[in-house]
Amino acid sequence: MSYKEIRPGDIIKVKVTAVKPYGAFIETRNKQAGLIHISEITNCFIFDISSYIKQGEILEVKVLSIKDNKINATLNFKPKDTGVKKEINSLDTLNFVYGFDTLKQNMKFWQKKAMSEMRNSN
Secondary structure (H helix, E strand, C coil): CCCCCCCCCCEEEEEEEEEECCEEEEECCCCCEEEEEHHHCCCCECCCHHHCCCCCCEEEEEEEEEECCEEEEECCCCCCCCCCCCCEHHHHHHCCCCCHHHHHHHHHHHHHHHHHHHHHHC
């Protein structure tokens, strides 16, 4: 399938040729290049893109657009901005809003809890 045959909305198989902090470079079997931007990998916040995608991996992606013969694709087939809190890898079960305000508001509580646990372990 060449880029002229691929249209936005198509679901195609691609090979990951490189993984960078901002996204994954992909290639179709006909050597057409493209990118899956980090924001198109999942609805969750991503600390480390390589925990989701590996170089050499074969993926099924949805084509978002084609510009200058380059494919812009997504792994995330879910609607964006669902109003659900963003999750952070292993912290997603804590069920609170993340950010610097969270750290500021909870730091004293976490410190007291850690001190208490240290005392109880002795």
